[in-house]
Amino acid sequence: MSEADLKRLIARVEDLPTLPRTVLRITEMVNDPRASARDLSRIITEDQVLTARLLKLVNSSFYGFPQRIATVTGAIVLIGFDAIRNLLLTTSVFDLFPSRTAKSRRHQEALWDHSLGCAVGAKAIGEVLRHEKLEELFVAGLLHDIGKIVEMARLPDEFERITVRAREGRMMIAAAETEILGCTHAEIGRLLLDRWKLPVKLMNTIAFHHAPLAAGGFALETSIVHLADILARALQLGSGGDDKVPLLDTSAWELLRLKTSSLEPIMSTMLDEFGDISAFLR
Amino acid sequence: MAILDIDNVKPGMTLSEAVRNHQDQLLLDGGRRITEKSIRIFKSWGIRRVAVKSGPRGDDPGDGDTAAGLATAIEEGLRARFGDVLTDPLMAAIMQAAGRQLAARQKKKTGDVRS
Numbered sequence: 001m002s003e004a005d006l007k008r009l010i011a012r013v014e015d016l017p018t019l020p021r022t023v024l025r026i027t028e029m030v031n032d033p034r035a036s037a038r039d040l041s042r043i044i045t046e047d048q049v050l051t052a053r054l055l056k057l058v059n060s061s062f063y064g065f066p067q068r069i070a071t072v073t074g075a076i077v078l079i080g081f082d083a084i085r086n087l088l089l090t091t092s093v094f095d096l097f098p099s100r101t102a103k104s105r106r107h108q109e110a111l112w113d114h115s116l117g118c119a120v121g122a123k124a125i126g127e128v129l130r131h132e133k134l135e136e137l138f139v140a141g142l143l144h145d146i147g148k149i150v151e152m153a154r155l156p157d158e159f160e161r162i163t164v165r166a167r168e169g170r171m172m173i174a175a176a177e178t179e180i181l182g183c184t185h186a187e188i189g190r191l192l193l194d195r196w197k198l199p200v201k202l203m204n205t206i207a208f209h210h211a212p213l214a215a216g217g218f219a220l221e222t223s224i225v226h227l228a229d230i231l232a233r234a235l236q237l238g239s240g241g242d243d244k245v246p247l248l249d250t251s252a253w254e255l256l257r258l259k260t261s262s263l264e265p266i267m268s269t270m271l272d273e274f275g276d277i278s279a280f281l282r
Numbered sequence: 283m284a285i286l287d288i289d290n291v292k293p294g295m296t297l298s299e300a301v302r303n304h305q306d307q308l309l310l311d312g313g314r315r316i317t318e319k320s321i322r323i324f325k326s327w328g329i330r331r332v333a334v335k336s337g338p339r340g341d342d343p344g345d346g347d348t349a350a351g352l353a354t355a356i357e358e359g360l361r362a363r364f365g366d367v368l369t370d371p372l373m374a375a376i377m378q379a380a381g382r383q384l385a386a387r388q389k390k391k392t393g394d395v396r397s
Contacts, residue, residue, distance in 0.1 A: 243363055
């Protein structure tokens with residue numbers, strides 16, 4: 001699909017929501033070298049919901065800190081500015097697209113579970129690879145299908161046709177999207193993140209999670225999310241809108257340099273963390 | 283006990299194991315009679331198979347059959363998902379590993395419910 005076609009589609013999607021003001025301010029602050037932990041803490045604590053979510057998450061098994069973290073400043077000092085921005089972003093994005101019907105709510109909850117499965121998978125793979133930015137991988141996994149959320153919320157009739165087409169034609173949802181919309185959720189996700197001015201790395205990881213090597217300098221992170229997506233589907237964590245497990249990209253697998261024997265321990269970690277983190281993020 | 287595809291489940295049958303959705307919320311407890319409404323609810327949650335008591339009076343042959351039925355149901359479910367890609371050795375390895383993990387979790391869950 002050409003950029004012009006995609007923009008026309010987005011025009012139909014109408015006004016994509018903007019990020020919450022607090023998250024925008026935090027994003028700006030993360031990029032400001034003069035900002036201190038105290039400045040950041042002041043902004044976060046103005047929002048009680050974000051404060052509660054942040055403290056819940058830093059006290060969950062996601063970080064596994066031995067001691068309880070009771071203050072936002074303490075959380076910032078321990079996990080850093082970037083991690084705070086990512087986690088707050090994560091916990092806010094799904095709130096931006098409320099479901100309008102019971103059916104769409106069920107679709108969205110199933111997709112949320114799939115996204116969370118992919119997020120814990122990306123983190124678990126990152127741990128095996130000793131990747132330095134685990135929370136970045138987690139966020140990329142959680143947001144990898146954000147384009148589907150846009151479709152569900154803004155193009156519900158088309159999304160229904162897409163899922164029916166994928167089920168009846170026994171095809172991947174991306175193929176059904178291309179038939180019906182002329183573009184995929186990955187492209188819609190890229191556009192949304194571009195509009196939100198989120199980091200290029202995150203945007204590319206989401207845009208290319210079905211073709212990781214096309215992500216250029218971010219091919220490693222994108223390959224991690226690509227594999228995590230497949231493992232979450234294999235473990236039946238939620239639903240990505242279809243029930244198919246796609247073929248793992250051979251070049252992505254070679255890039256990851258994982259052993260086949262490492263896959264089952266990764267899956268075990270995914271199942272362990274899925275339940276725990278799900279309880280904290282909801 | 284028999285594991286039935288949801289399309290073959292009929293009102294009046296009795297569940298031999300609880301049915302839960304993907305969030306682990308209880309939809310209908312083991313021992314409860316299945317109604318048309320419960321079948322509709324199972325389908326709306328994407329439940330594919332349920333365990334029902336096999337005899338006319340609900341006689342259950344025992345745990346051996348339960349475990350074997352469970353393993354079969356998991357494998358069938360995975361084969362349906364992996365259908366197109368199983369000729370790839372790596373995908374076959376992923377499917378087998380997922381099957382072992384899912385069976386172990388299910389066994390643990392069933393054990394927790396019984397104990």
